Amino acid sequence: MSAELLVxxxxxxxxxxxKSKDDLAYHLNxxxxxxxxYWGLTAxxxxxxxxxxxxxxKIDYVFSCWDEEAGSTALCSRIALCLRA
Incomplete structure (x- = not known):
């Protein structure tokens, strides 16, 4: 095992x-x-x-998740949840 970070x-x-929109995991996540x-950009x-x-x-995606009534939502084109706002 290497101690070097393989950037x-x-x-x-x-x-x-x-990127794999045909993958079931894409839709489940x-x-x-x-x-x-957020975490990918931070890393x-x-x-x-x-x-x-x-x-x-990425900016377009984040702004597409904006909901006028509830603010930002993690699920674009879905109802914003109070727990996520």
């Missing part, structure tokens, strides 16, 4: 999260997508690779 492998893993963006920033994700695509 390129971590970056590749984060970049590929949620829809409620985690906003958290995935990339810590590794010094904050530009590894498509910035405009």
């Amino acid at each position: 390129p492998f971590h970056i590749s893993y984060i970049q590929n999260l949620g 829809a409620h985690l997508r906003m958290n995935t963006i 990339l920033c810590i590794m010094g690779h904050q530009d590894a994700l498509h910035r405009e695509e």
